Amino acid sequence: MTPGTADLTVRTLGECRIDSPLVALPADGPTTEHYVREDDRVLFDDTLQMVAARGLDSGELPGFEPTGPRRKIFFQPSKTRVGIVTCGGLCPGLNDVIRGLVRELNDHYGVKKIYGFRNGYQGFISKYGREVVELTPQSVSGINEYGGTILGTSRGEQDADEIVDCLEHMSINVLFVIGGDGSMRGALRIADTVQERNLKIAVVGVPKTIDNDIPYIDQSFGFQTAFAKATESIRGASVEARAVPNGVGLVHVMGRHSGFIACYAALANNDADYVLIPEVPFELDGENGFLAHLRRRVERRGRAVVVAAEGAGQEFLADATHPGHDASGNRRLRDIGQFLRHRIADHFAEHGLEMNMKYIDPSYAIRSVPANPYDSVHCIRLAHAAVHAAMAGRTAMVVGRWRGRFVHVPISLAISKRNQVDPHGDLWMSVLEATGQPRTFG
Ligand code: F6P
Numbered sequence: 001m002t003p004g005t006a007d008l009t010v011r012t013l014g015e016c017r018i019d020s021p022l023v024a025l026p027a028d029g030p031t032t033e034h035y036v037r038e039d040d041r042v043l044f045d046d047t048l049q050m051v052a053a054r055g056l057d058s059g060e061l062p063g064f065e066p067t068g069p070r071r072k073i074f075f076q077p078s079k080t081r082v083g084i085v086t087c088g089g090l091c092p093g094l095n096d097v098i099r100g101l102v103r104e105l106n107d108h109y110g111v112k113k114i115y116g117f118r119n120g121y122q123g124f125i126s127k128y129g130r131e132v133v134e135l136t137p138q139s140v141s142g143i144n145e146y147g148g149t150i151l152g153t154s155r156g157e158q159d160a161d162e163i164v165d166c167l168e169h170m171s172i173n174v175l176f177v178i179g180g181d182g183s184m185r186g187a188l189r190i191a192d193t194v195q196e197r198n199l200k201i202a203v204v205g206v207p208k209t210i211d212n213d214i215p216y217i218d219q220s221f222g223f224q225t226a227f228a229k230a231t232e233s234i235r236g237a238s239v240e241a242r243a244v245p246n247g248v249g250l251v252h253v254m255g256r257h258s259g260f261i262a263c264y265a266a267l268a269n270n271d272a273d274y275v276l277i278p279e280v281p282f283e284l285d286g287e288n289g290f291l292a293h294l295r296r297r298v299e300r301r302g303r304a305v306v307v308a309a310e311g312a313g314q315e316f317l318a319d320a321t322h323p324g325h326d327a328s329g330n331r332r333l334r335d336i337g338q339f340l341r342h343r344i345a346d347h348f349a350e351h352g353l354e355m356n357m358k359y360i361d362p363s364y365a366i367r368s369v370p371a372n373p374y375d376s377v378h379c380i381r382l383a384h385a386a387v388h389a390a391m392a393g394r395t396a397m398v399v400g401r402w403r404g405r406f407v408h409v410p411i412s413l414a415i416s417k418r419n420q421v422d423p424h425g426d427l428w429m430s431v432l433e434a435t436g437q438p439r440t441f442g
Pocket of ligand 1: 089180254256310326367
């Protein structure tokens with residue numbers, strides 16, 4: 001269902017009565033008005049047809065709160081104590097976000113007490129030792145040059161009550177959670193527990209995932225860097241496949257439920273003949289199956305490049321022994337890359353055709369690198385937006401970009417579904433056009 005105004009409304013801790021210390025900024029700079037009006041909105045719909053379908057007056061159209069500094073804020077900066085945590089799998093740009101948060105809090109709001117909780121939500125839990133580090137502009141200087149996260153990370157849920165106990169104990173007023181959908185579910189539980197206890201602690205998320213699978217967000221940070229890195233593997237597979245008779249380059253990339261990395265990397269390189277993603281089921285066998293199609297293409301052109309996202313074709317690998325779930329609750333996947341590698345080899349052998357397979361799995365190499373300049377810009381802007389939101393008392397929300405504008409998205413909306421490649425949408429159409437693969441196999 002399309003979200004309405006109630007779904008886009010962001011929770012607040014109370015009235016903003018304190019003058020923002022940023023008030024001084026425009027005075028000695030350009031005369032541009034930086035402040036965001038509290039009643040302004042970024043429209044949810046962006047086509048005439050969508051707007052017309054609502055049948056509403058323009059003032060009633062649903063919209064997100066724009067990010068940015070407010071004239072009046074909720075927290076007194078000198079009394080504000082901040083916590084930052086990174087959770088889940090790595091993603092390029094984590095350190096950029098940490099640095100951006102610390103610099104904005106310190107340099108512009110004058111917040112001096114900033115703590116990093118080590119190793120994800122474990123950092124709040126006594127049995128793991130509650131490791132905390134003080135973050136200062138000096139301690140975060142240059143961290144954006146490195147991949148990973150200086151705070152460490154972990155997967156898995158921790159008890160929201162114990163986390164809030166820890167926040168209370170340390171007199172933390174603002175918590176920034178940098179994490180994926182599982183971490184955002186955890187952040188919402190923390191915000192709800194805070195509310196139940198009638199506390200005034202803002203919980204603001206910066207959504208992170210190389211898979212780009214968070215909904216109501218144009219693109220998550222780190223995604224660009226990750227697919228750019230995956231593109232190098234496709235180039236390598238293509239060069240290898242060209243160099244040998246009947247070469248097949250097979251590249252296996254991350255993408256558990258969403259094939260964005262596979263699609264974007266394949267389009268960026270434009271050398272792929274086939275892209276297999278979780279959103280588009282395919283048949284392997286038969287005259288119109290993937291294997292026969294690939295064989296005919298290799299016979300005709302002498303080579304082919306296949307890009308497979310890790311979540312693709314999992315139905316071929318299902319058996320009685322379920323591999324279980326990881327600590328974040330994600331179903332563990334079987335290795336479709338290795339499976340295809342063997343099935344392709346068997347198929348060519350059955351048809352008595354020589355084939356030279358070059359298999360590349362860049363695996364964690366695409367997400368452990370530092371952010372590229374585009375993602376670094378994205379990260380710092382998200383960090384600034386998150387600080388403005390939290391200081392203005394917003395909570396249970398994440399910052400993101402919607403139709404090109406930075407906005408506040410309630411966490412409940414950001415975890416309500418998964419962003420996936422639409423098999424009927426224009427991205428998948430571009431992939432079909434670039435590869436020349438059929439709409440369906442089988
Ligand atoms: O963050 C998403 C992701 O990169 C998926 O594409 C992948 O399946 C998963 O993380 C692997 O994470 P880990 O092995 O660290 O649990």
